[in-house]
Amino acid sequence: RMSPVPRFAGILFPLPSEQTPSADGIESFCLTDVGLTSLARGCKGLEKLSLVWCSAISSTGLVRVAENCKKLASLDIQACYIGDPGLVAIGEGCNLLNNLSLRFVEGATDEGLIGLIKSCGQSLLSLGIANCAWMTDASLRAVGSHCPNLEILSLESELVKNEGVISIAKGCRLLKNLKLQCIGAGDEALEAIGSCCSLLEILSLNNFERFTDR
Numbered sequence: 001r002m003s004p005v006p007r008f009a010g011i012l013f014p015l016p017s018e019q020t021p022s023a024d025g026i027e028s029f030c031l032t033d034v035g036l037t038s039l040a041r042g043c044k045g046l047e048k049l050s051l052v053w054c055s056a057i058s059s060t061g062l063v064r065v066a067e068n069c070k071k072l073a074s075l076d077i078q079a080c081y082i083g084d085p086g087l088v089a090i091g092e093g094c095n096l097l098n099n100l101s102l103r104f105v106e107g108a109t110d111e112g113l114i115g116l117i118k119s120c121g122q123s124l125l126s127l128g129i130a131n132c133a134w135m136t137d138a139s140l141r142a143v144g145s146h147c148p149n150l151e152i153l154s155l156e157s158e159l160v161k162n163e164g165v166i167s168i169a170k171g172c173r174l175l176k177n178l179k180l181q182c183i184g185a186g187d188e189a190l191e192a193i194g195s196c197c198s199l200l201e202i203l204s205l206n207n208f209e210r211f212t213d214r
Contacts, residue, residue, distance in 0.1 A: 030054075036061035040068040048074040055079070058107075059086030066093030074099035081105075084112030091119030101128040109134050114142040121146030130156035130181075140164030144171025156181040156206075165189035169196040179204040186210030 031054050040046070040061075046069040051057055057080050065072065066089035073096050087108055090097065097120045102113075113135065117124075124147045129135060136159050143150070144167035151174055155165075160182040168175075169192035176199055182189075190211055193200070205211075 030056040032056045033058055033061035033064070037064040040064045044068050045071055047071050050074075050076040051078070051080055052076065053079045055081060057082070059083040059089070062086030063089040066090045070094065070096070072097060076101040077105055078103040079105070081107040082112075083107045084109055084115065087112035088115035088119075091116030095120050096123055098123050098125040100124060100126070102132055103128060103130040105132050106134075108132070110136055110138040113139045117142045117146045122149065124150055126150070126152035128152075128154040130154065132157070133159070135159065137161055137164035137167070141167045144168050147172055149174055151175060152177040154179040158183055160184055162186060162188045166192040169193045173197060173199070175200055177202040179206070180208075181206040183207055183209045187212060187214045 031051075033056070036051075036054075036057055037060075041064070046065075049065065049069070049072060057077075059082055062077075062082060063086060066086075070093065072090075072094040075090065075094070075097060076099075078101060082105055092115075100116075113129075117139070121143070127143065127147070127150060129139075135157055140155075140160060141164065143153075148171065150172040153168065153172065153175060155168075156179075161184045165180065165182060165185045166189055169189070173196055175197045178193065178197065178200060179202075180189075185208070187210070190205075191214075193203075
């Protein structure tokens, strides 16, 4: 009998992959799209990929991951500068994605996240979005419309209003774990959560300024 295909998980921090001399002669180290492309092509069975503070990674690298790693189920691109094409490609190429973490991600817009969500939202179970200055209620409307199976949501944003949170509540009725840090949302948002998310087990409310005992 053939042995089962091994599962792969990759956790990549900014470790020495490519050496570039800096102005003062000290070598700096960074992982670039070149290294990520090699990883994607060599590890087609990759299921979990964590890129943390890999600032030299761009949409080009994520496109290569999307093209080669069709089994990818978990992606963390914290503090990366990723444009919309990279997010859209991941959505189109990684239809098994169930865990996505976006923290301090720059370079994208609502268009990128909406494109990703529309393609693979059905499979998403866990989504984390924190301090992405480009994200507005438009992205959350897409989450509410295309992620009916979402169970875990962590959302930190200064731009999100009641409308975005209400969209989540109405569309993601299987939520069990919800963390909100949205100073622009208030009582109406919490009322929607209470009315629609009857399976909620864990609720965290941080830095709210607009909700009352109501």
